[in-house]
Amino acid sequence: MPLPRPAPGTGRWWVIGTIGCTIGVALAVWLGLANSLGAVTWTDTDYKVLDDRSVQVGFDVHRSPDQAVTCTVQAQDAAHGVLGVLKVRVPPSAERSVHQQVVVRTASRAVGGSVRYCAPS
Structure with missing residues (x-):
């Protein structure tokens, strides 16, 4: 038709x-x-509450090769209040994705941890 x-x-x-x-x-x-x-992205992979004053946070950073990145990692309580913050500098490398494992010191016992933001530095 x-x-x-x-x-x-x-x-x-x-x-x-x-x-x-x-x-x-x-x-x-x-x-x-x-x-x-050229945007910087990240993926939270895991967290582990170590004790009443620290939490271990694992994350992957995806960015352009040879680009330095600064990430803000935070620990939270049950009400999503921030108990501790750590700025982590990820140095440049030939790899697009880099895994990081950091320990965030807290004011009291945390129930979780995650990356808040990553940006080129």
Whole structure:
């Protein structure tokens, strides 16, 4: 079955609309890729409460090779209050992903630990 043809005199607007939509999609894809390339990401892998004053936190940092990164790691209580904070510098290396294991000192017994933020340094 053949497709219906546009009404006479509207073909030009169909072409302009199609070109406009194509440009809009291309722009959205370009902006999305431009904002994500070179971005620093991290993944919390584990935590272990060692005692009443410390928690061990493990995490992976994903960044461009040879890029130094500083991560803020925190320990939390049951109400998600922050009990301790540690800034960790991940030195540059040839690897894109690096695993880190750190001990965060706390004011009282923590129930968890995680990375709050990582940024290039």
